[in-house]
Amino acid sequence: xSGVTQTPKHLITATGQRxxxxxxxxSGDLSVYWYQQSxxxxxxxxxxxxxxxxxxxxxxxxxxxxxxxxxxxxxLNLSSLELGDSALYFCASSKAAGTDYGYTFGSGTRLTVV
Amino acid sequence: xxxLEQSPQFLSIQExxxxxxxxxxxxxxxxxxWYRQEPGEGPVLLVTVVTGGEVKKLKRLTFQxxxxxxxxxxxxTAAQPGDTGLYLxxxxxxSNQFYFGTGTSLTVIP
Numbered sequence: 580x581s582g583v584t585q586t587p588k589h590l591i592t593a594t595g596q597r598x599x600x601x602x603x604x605x606s607g608d609l610s611v612y613w614y615q616q617s618x619x620x621x622x623x624x625x626x627x628x629x630x631x632x633x634x635x636x637x638x639x640x641x642x643x644x645x646x647x648x649x650x651x652x653x654x655l656n657l658s659s660l661e662l663g664d665s666a667l668y669f670c671a672s673s674k675a676a677g678t679d680y681g682y683t684f685g686s687g688t689r690l691t692v693v
Numbered sequence: 694x695x696x697l698e699q700s701p702q703f704l705s706i707q708e709x710x711x712x713x714x715x716x717x718x719x720x721x722x723x724x725x726x727w728y729r730q731e732p733g734e735g736p737v738l739l740v741t742v743v744t745g746g747e748v749k750k751l752k753r754l755t756f757q758x759x760x761x762x763x764x765x766x767x768x769x770t771a772a773q774p775g776d777t778g779l780y781l782x783x784x785x786x787x788s789n790q791f792y793f794g795t796g797t798s799l800t801v802i803p
Contacts, residue, residue, distance in 0.1 A: 678724050687735055
């Protein structure tokens with residue numbers, strides 16, 4: 580157990596739908612990062628939150644959004660889902676906002692859009 | 694944009710053999726990390742290197758950061774089946790987050 584909790588572990592939904600993925604960071608970590616992993620694109624950085632504030636955006640589509648709540652858990656919202664959104668979505672946490680510390684990853688949410 | 698290219702993409706070797714995985718970029722990195730990922734799990738941090746020319750050893754794994762901080766290598770001595778997994782390098786090129794490489798899938802055959 581890495582200490583980073585992601586729910587749900589698996590999600591199957593239809594095209595056009597909206598889903599919410601949840602992440603609880605490791606105790607004491609203030610940063611949360613979201614990544615998308617697919618076979619053809621590898622691990623792609625989506626977005627970074629630090630202590631409730633958005634710090635950086637990567638290759639995140641406009642149909643996707645995220646937030647980090649006061650208790651530091653984070654949610655990634657995916658809307659108007661397309662078949663190509665099927666992927667593993669990982670959350671990682673870190674103590675600080677920079678890269679002085681390594682990332683601790685959760686076990687991921689496998690999203691299948693049918 | 695994929696900043697980090699890893700080679701080889703796939704590697705299948707016999708138990709006991711040695712291997713080297715490469716991570717290359719045209720960008721300079723302030724720090725670089727190596728992770729291993731097993732099926733159904735998230736990546737797990739193996740090592741962080743920050744100084745050009747730095748060499749770190751973790752049991753049978755040796756990590757090297759290039760002098761110009763644009764590349765890195767991971768060498769495994771006497772590979773074991775437990776080394777099987779996806780090896781990922783990740784670099785910070787000044788954006789203050791890590792971007793991951795394309796990955797090397799290693800299979801060690803008993």
